[in-house]
Amino acid sequence: MARGAGAQQRTTINLALDSAIFGAFLAATAPRLTGIAIHEWLGIAFGVAIMTHLLLHWQWIIEVARRFFGKVTWTARVNYVLNTLLFIAMTIIIATGLMISEAALPLLGMQLPHDHIWSQVHRLASDAAVLLIGFHVALHWRWIVHSTRRLLRISTRRPASITEPVTVTSRAVREVP
Amino acid sequence: MKIIGRTLIILAAALVIAGALFAFRQTEYARMPGETRPGRMRIEAGEARPGGFAPGGFEHRNRAGGDEHQASLAGLVEVGKNLAIIAAIVALVVMLERVTRGLRQRTVARQVETEPPS
Numbered sequence: 291m292a293r294g295a296g297a298q299q300r301t302t303i304n305l306a307l308d309s310a311i312f313g314a315f316l317a318a319t320a321p322r323l324t325g326i327a328i329h330e331w332l333g334i335a336f337g338v339a340i341m342t343h344l345l346l347h348w349q350w351i352i353e354v355a356r357r358f359f360g361k362v363t364w365t366a367r368v369n370y371v372l373n374t375l376l377f378i379a380m381t382i383i384i385a386t387g388l389m390i391s392e393a394a395l396p397l398l399g400m401q402l403p404h405d406h407i408w409s410q411v412h413r414l415a416s417d418a419a420v421l422l423i424g425f426h427v428a429l430h431w432r433w434i435v436h437s438t439r440r441l442l443r444i445s446t447r448r449p450a451s452i453t454e455p456v457t458v459t460s461r462a463v464r465e466v467p
Numbered sequence: 468m469k470i471i472g473r474t475l476i477i478l479a480a481a482l483v484i485a486g487a488l489f490a491f492r493q494t495e496y497a498r499m500p501g502e503t504r505p506g507r508m509r510i511e512a513g514e515a516r517p518g519g520f521a522p523g524g525f526e527h528r529n530r531a532g533g534d535e536h537q538a539s540l541a542g543l544v545e546v547g548k549n550l551a552i553i554a555a556i557v558a559l560v561v562m563l564e565r566v567t568r569g570l571r572q573r574t575v576a577r578q579v580e581t582e583p584p585s
Contacts, residue, residue, distance in 0.1 A: 319549050345470060348473055382485075407492060408492075428556055431557055
């Protein structure tokens with residue numbers, strides 16, 4: 291019972307954090323919507339969110355890395371490569387974003403000379419990140435739908451308190467890299 | 468303690484990527500003027516930009532009509548564009564996944580039917 295509730299809680303945390311990251315990503319890719327200052331601070335906060343995301347899925351990262359050339363499914367392998375590319379793209383976006391910062395770094399008293407190449411790499415990496423995020427979401431689509439449905443069903447069935455054991459398939463938890 | 472160690476590993480990995488990026492900046496290729504660089508880089512430099520594919524995100528600095536220092540609801544178009552790209556990829560991959568799963572199930576069912584009982 292406690293184990294089921296723990297898994298349920300973990301799924302909720304993962305889903306909430308992933309949704310927040312996705313929303314932040316969409317907002318960050320539209321500096322015209324947020325304005326440059328929010329765009330930059332959002333980008334910096336995004337780095338922290340990604341780190342939390344990676345820490346939450348640390349076990350999966352280690353397991354697949356260990357068995358990458360051994361006994362592991364093709365889906366996990368593709369997922370791993372995709373996630374690595376996404377990490378590289380996000381790091382490039384944040385690093386180049388800091389190099390061309392107009393609001394965040396000057397506020398901290400740092401002024402870097404403008405270099406056009408950083409802007410170009412920043413845009414290229416962001417274009418690539420949109421595509422990679424698309425594939426990332428696509429590969430986890432079943433988990434997203436499954437978890438959302440399960441959470442909504444549970445919350446509508448038990449509005450006041452949870453008295454019955456909550457069961458979540460271990461597969462759903464495992465599918466969350 | 469574990470979390471601190473893992474955080475440091477992630478930061479180290481990010482630092483390696485950033486280091487590679489700065490090393491790239493020092494190369495001859497990155498120092499080339501815009502005209503001699505291949506097409507995509509020139510497009511990104513704002514000399515030419517095809518409509519359609521590329522998301523509007525991160526387009527700032529020296530773009531015609533794009534004052535991004537102030538927030539504006541017009542930026543919702545960029546969000547919509549990126550969301551549409553992501554939705555298209557998700558739809559495509561999910562559809563392909565379903566088709567391949569269906570085909571696989573069908574071939575397995577056929578094999579079971581044609582196999583003589585032992």
